[in-house]
Amino acid sequence: MTTIDFSPLFRSMIGFDRFSNALETAYRSEPGGYPPYNVEVSGENDYRVTMAVAGFADKDLAIEVKENILTVSGARGDEEETAETRYLYRGIANRSFERKFQLADYVRVVDARLENGLLHVDLRREVPEAMKPRKVEIRTDQSRLIESEKLRAVA
Structure with a gap:
């Protein structure tokens, strides 16, 4: 198995240690498979997974999100099988x-619907306000002294 050395990236990127694990998992996974699916981007923070699940009813399908893993499963009963x-x-x-x-972090399932044999799972990335970019004021030594003098004058 081929391993990739990510140490040059980690010198300038902080908190991306899970990135290497994700790439290793993607490298090991099999392409294609059943059922076929599409992953669409419909906006800056909106995504859709569409799976071709012809023959499956909504009661045969299950969608679960646990620890940032979306699992879609389907199992059809054998009631159609007769002798x-x-x-x-x-x-x-x-x-x-x-x-x-x-x-990814902060991605949640917004909606799921089954129409014309296609299962659509809509996802949205919702970054909390605390995680959004904010401006940090840069103070100089003079502004710090002025603040200290104001506090002494008040006391």
Whole structure:
């Protein structure tokens, strides 16, 4: 297995230690698979995962978010299977699946809906106010002395 040395990045980037783990996971994961899906960007902070889940009803699907991992799973019952049914060819998959997506910090599921055989999961990144950029005032030694003198004059 190929390992990538991220130490040059860590010299100037603070708090990105999980970045290397995410890349290693992406490198190990298999491309494609079942069911097929799209990941769309519909705005600066809005995303959508669309999965082709033809044949699955909403009761057959489950969506869970735990520790920044979005898990979409589906399991169809065998109620359609009867002894009377004979197939000459069976090309429609009737198998269970589980797809996992690693979510970035502050990304949450906003909506999920099933329409025309497609499952749409809408996501939004909502950065808290405390985490947004803010301006930091730079003080000089003179301004610090003035503040100290004002405090002494008041006392």
